[in-house]
Amino acid sequence: MQIQTIVDYFKKERERHLEELKQFLRIPSISAVTDHKGDILHCAEWVAESLRQAGMENVEIMPTEGHPVVYADWLHAPDAPTVLIYGHYDVQPADPLELWEMEPFEPVIKDGKLFGRGSTDDKGQLMLHVKAVEAFMQTEGKLPVNVKFCIEGEEEIASKHLPAFVETHTDKLAADLITLSDTQMHGPGQPTLMYGLRGLAGIELSVQGANSDLHSGLYGGAVQNPIHALSELLASFHDAEGRVAVEGFYDEVIPLSQQEREAFKKVEPDEEKIRKDLQVKDLYGEKGYSFYEQTTSRPTLEITSVSGGFQGEGIKPIIPNLATAKIACRLVAAQVPDHVMDAIEDHVVKHTPAGVQVSVKRSLWGNPFITPIDHPVMVSAAKAYEETYGAYPVYTRSGGSIPIVEVFGRLLEAPVVMLGFGLPGENLHAPNEHFHLENWDKGLETISRFWLKIAQSNE
Amino acid sequence: MQIQTIVDYFKKERERHLEELKQFLRIPSISAVTDHKGDILHCAEWVAESLRQAGMENVEIMPTEGHPVVYADWLHAPDAPTVLIYGHYDVQPADPLELWEMEPFEPVIKDGKLFGRGSTDDKGQLMLHVKAVEAFMQTEGKLPVNVKFCIEGEEEIASKHLPAFVETHTDKLAADLITLSDTQMHGPGQPTLMYGLRGLAGIELSVQGANSDLHSGLYGGAVQNPIHALSELLASFHDAEGRVAVEGFYDEVIPLSQQEREAFKKVEPDEEKIRKDLQVKDLYGEKGYSFYEQTTSRPTLEITSVSGGFQGEGIKPIIPNLATAKIACRLVAAQVPDHVMDAIEDHVVKHTPAGVQVSVKRSLWGNPFITPIDHPVMVSAAKAYEETYGAYPVYTRSGGSIPIVEVFGRLLEAPVVMLGFGLPGENLHAPNEHFHLENWDKGLETISRFWLKIAQSNE
Known part of the structure; x- marks a missing residue:
């Protein structure tokens, strides 16, 4: 399979794809508000249909004690690894409405950015994977890897029922790796592999x-x-x-490797600026570690x-x-x-x-999560990024916790690769949420290249 | 002047004196409750009249920004010292009423105890001084010392306006010593000189x-x-x-003298009992000092x-x-x-x-207070107690604070002698407040002996 064929397909279908994404964004699938329960169900059906249209099989809307999970698979690449794609179709409430410069659920494209609630978190990023499936199916008639989707409707309300769901369905969800696009890049044009969560x-x-x-x-x-x-x-x-x-x-702490500490130098924030922003006389933390290391890796x-x-x-x-x-x-x-x-x-x-x-x-309990940066799937992801963006990715860790990432990795005993295409300042959870379409295009390409690479690595 | 004449007078007039005290107790002079403002004023007039009847002169009801102060003096003993007597005519509220075994403002005598709100705090103890004046005036036609009274109506609401009053009237209130009876004895039959407050x-x-x-x-x-x-x-x-x-x-701490530490041995509480009452595994405080010293003198x-x-x-x-x-x-x-x-x-x-x-x-500010136990007025008080009770007084300090005591001592530059005749367990501030009449009789005698002694010491 040739990546150029796929990229050409994305170019050709771009307008239709974005129209479909806008349809997705118009559904106010706010998980936190009971009044939107109908929208949530409608949205799950929309996702299921979208997966079917892309060429996925065994599409199911599976009930949980809360909002349903949308499952789908395509398992006809016997020699290739299986990728489980996680994402979520629910969104944050749009309040305060008066601060939006447009209708939150009436998406518009302006200056190369798609505005609308859910555009970057997570509908826009999730659709990258769906459209990558469509591209391969439409051009090649098959996918380079086996693919499963597990799309939840409760991420914005702490993924309340997903851990139990994953535990119940470990066989169905079994995969060689898990990927998700629900995080941010370090900056414009700078691909980023976030590989650790506390x-x-x-x-x-x-x-x-x-x-x-x-x-x-x-x-x-x-x-x-x-x-x-x-x-x-x-x-x-x-x-x-x-x-x-x-x-x-x-x-039990795995010490930071020299490679990691070197990699962090590219993403270290300006400590003096932080100090000033917080209006403190001194920053203060564990001796021998930088602000970045203290807040992400210690x-x-x-x-x-x-x-x-x-x-x-x-x-x-x-x-x-x-x-x-x-x-x-x-x-x-x-x-x-x-x-x-x-x-x-x-x-x-x-x-x-x-x-x-x-x-x-x-x-409170929550396991830390890490996928070593030298893991083969991480190496493949890095190459896919580099070929797409013309820049080698930086490696980051987050100081916060996304417990569900660790749950997937632990229960399915597989590495998790976070392929984030959001940008800082895209106002996720805030008014005027948007998604830079440059990363829509590059995201589609990166994901496609990644699949091709991990398919090869298995050969 | 002979103490026996005075004591005989107290015996003869006992029934009438107690009837008058009951009248005093029947006035619900609750300073904390605005509805009782009329009772407060009525009570101040009652006290003024009682002082006049006893033989005091220049009786005045002096306004403050709160409840009035009753002043009186008798200053015809040119070679004797002047004693300023402090007391208060206001009382605590009687709630919870249902726990009283009698009406709080309908005093009754039972088993040698006078029951009623204010009986020990402070109407009963205050009247000891008034009746001592009466006894000397009725039997001798004069007092052995010069006497001033300063009786406030706001002690139960933190003596809000008294410090300013004292400061304004230092000349009028000037005295060689201040006495009050508003504290407790260490135990039955055990006279007590509390000489320090924190x-x-x-x-x-x-x-x-x-x-x-x-x-x-x-x-x-x-x-x-x-x-x-x-x-x-x-x-x-x-x-x-x-x-x-x-x-x-x-x-700036004045170290405890050996004499004081010896004196405390007679009043040290049972530390093991305290530990058990509080249900703690260990008591814990400054090393080298007993519980009593830690809580009163350090x-x-x-x-x-x-x-x-x-x-x-x-x-x-x-x-x-x-x-x-x-x-x-x-x-x-x-x-x-x-x-x-x-x-x-x-x-x-x-x-x-x-x-x-x-x-x-x-x-928060409050000066500590102390009258050294070897001060001549303390020695006189000790002798008066010993002759009355047949027991030498114990010396105690309180860990708490009665700021007005220090204010009097500081502004009038005179020692304060606390002649307490209450007993532990007399329920001050609680239902069924009472006063042991044994200490009514002994209180009258002690005060009279004390005046005679300080009159002599000046000769």
């Missing part, structure tokens, strides 16, 4: 002193104050150089809230009997949330000051 | 990080978290042995409240941009609130972690 571990601490609040005049100075004890405990979580001082906290332990004593105006001179704090850790591969929480609990037991009792409640 | 200094801390809350995934680990910074700061206020670690904090620094981050249910993974804490210090003689707050501010400046700004607001 995980989460959340713990709540509760420090109990006496059995009731005490008069600070009558007891102050002779009983442990839970706020003092909690402060000591919280202060003990970090050392003087910003490292987490919990024994064993870093044990695990952190942050106290997200603290509370104790009288919360009204003025000073009520009491020793409270309770003080609480909540902790959120961001984890990196290959930390296991429960192992990290074990280490924190041990630390708490060891550092609990005299005179109080501390109880611990675990309340 | 002062207060209150400070509010505010730790500012970035200019808004930050996503913990995108910034966590690279900017200072105000809760971390605050925790470090709060933990730095004490050392590992429970001492306040603020430089200069103890500089200064303390207590964090009374702390707050930062999302206060709702669950974990919201943000770095808050603000964290706050409030601090209440209890001070002992001769600490000065503003000096202590200077030291704390210096400490804060020195210990502020990188990446945040801390602001400080001073918000």
